[in-house]
Amino acid sequence: MQLFRPGANTIATVMIAAIGAAPVLAVGLSYEVMLSPYVTNQNISRNQPVPFSHEHHVSGLGLDCRYCHASVEKARFAGIPPTETCMTCHSQIWTNALMLAPVRESLSKNQPIAWERVHRLPDYVYFDHSVHVAKGVGCTTCHGDVGRMRLMRQAAPLTMQWCLDCHRSPERFLRPREAVFDPNWQAPKNQAEIGPKLAAGYHINTGHLTDCTICHR
Amino acid sequence: MTLRSLSSLLLLSLALAGCGDHSMSQQNRYSTFSKAGLFRDGTEAQPLPQGTVAQGDPERSRQITTPPAVDMALLSRGRERYDIYCSPCHGFSGHGDGMIVQRGFPAPPSYHSARLRSADAQHFFDVITHGYGAMYSYAARVEPRDRWAIIAYIRALQQSQHADVADVPELRSKLP
Incomplete structure (x- = not known):
């Protein structure tokens, strides 16, 4: 009596290999997830209340890091600089820029700007x-x-x-x-x-x- | 459902629950500058209560009234602090033509003007501490000792623009 079809051998081999490979793949997948930006947040730009550009302030103007990050x-x-630090310059330049409205509002209401960490x-x-x-x-x-x-x-x-x-x-x-x-x-x-x-x-x-x-x- | 499948389901859900527990990485306390519902203004960074004396305050008060002795170390410190906090507007040589002025900030007076050349050190100290005209106070960013260091460096800048050949030893012999 023929219990298994000829293809059953292949299926059995694949199954045995899969049982061996599953834990390895599971661990590997967990590691990939752990190191992915989904978990580490690497390279993710956050939306901020003011789209502050380090490119402009550091490369464009040549400000030293410590001008704002003083401690x-x-x-x-x-x-994180207090609003007064922003206003050191922006009380005089870009005073009507819409982009900087949250900064002016922060100063006038004495409420800190809620930056995204x-x-x-x-x-x-x-x-x-x-x-x-x-x-x-x-x-x-x-x-x-x-x-x-x-x-x-x-x-x-x-x-x-x-x-x-x-x-x-x-x-x-x-x-x-x-x-x-x-x-x-x-x-x-x-x-x-x-x-x-x-x-x-x-x-x-x-x-x-x-x-x-x-x-x- | 058999007992075995039930228990394996229980184990799996326990294992997954472990992933959702952040009580170690986000502990039940406020971190620096975090939102804080406990306080009326919603921030962890609270202003100091009135009358607070911070550690080192007597020493800072002493530094305000006693300028340190000027030596090379103080001048180097002054140059470093000047380049960080003053040069954006006053320029690296003190002519009042810094990058922010080039971008539209009202130009500050040059340190090489007759008025500022004859101004005493206390004037510069007060301006750094309290601000002047369009200039904001830098008291929060520049400690008293560093203010004196910056003033010493400003004096060096002033001298650099009003120096005679005779002021530099052996320069005369090197000139053509």
Whole structure:
């Protein structure tokens, strides 16, 4: 008596292979989802109450990052400028621009502008801007080519793997102190040579940079 | 439905519920500048209550009244702060022709005018602290010590535009 048709062998092989492959594919798919912009928010431009252009203010006008983000050298938080900072210039120029109406309204009503947050770390992560800029990590190393961004977006995935990537060997990214806020800095050809010297000069203890308590306190 | 399929369904839903739990990554507290329903104006960033003395306030008050000694380190600091906060309008050389002025901001007076060359340091300090004319106050962004550093650098800029050949050692011999 013939119980199985000749094709049954193929189906059985495929089924056995599928049972083996399913967990691998499932894990692979989960990883892809975890690292996708859907979860990390990488490269997603957000709609803001005012379409503020870093391209115009950084590349066009040449403003230093610290002109607006004034606490970046002193505090954990780099600082979102108060409305007065915008009005330092816009009380005199573009005073009737429709685009800037929310800024004027914020000043007259004494209500902060509700910007959409672009970079958000999980609450169990401790991060301090001041120590990074003091130790030669430049703005654009993490924030990308801000001077070419019309609307702000998160250039890096901000995953733990991405953080550790630098914490394991920061010398690949370190800059001399005067270049930290340079929006156009590129690693020089001899970075492999000067990087370790910079790390030593900044007293960076690479042996402890990947300790759990460095970021999870 | 059998007991086995029920229990596997339960396990699956438990596993999926794990994905929706953000209590670790978004903890029940306000982060810097976040919306905060607790306060009437809806923001976490609250103005300091009246009469608050912040840590380091006595030292800051002291810095306002006692200008630091001028040395190369102070001048470098002054140059850095000047380039960040002043150069957009006053220009890198202090002629009042910065980028924002080129874009339509009313031109500030040149530091090289007779009036500002003879103005005392306190005048510059007060202008940085309180603003002047169209210029806003920079007190929130430039600490008292940095204001003195900027003033020292402005003095250097003023000297650079009114220097004699005799002011630079051995320059005379290098000139054709």
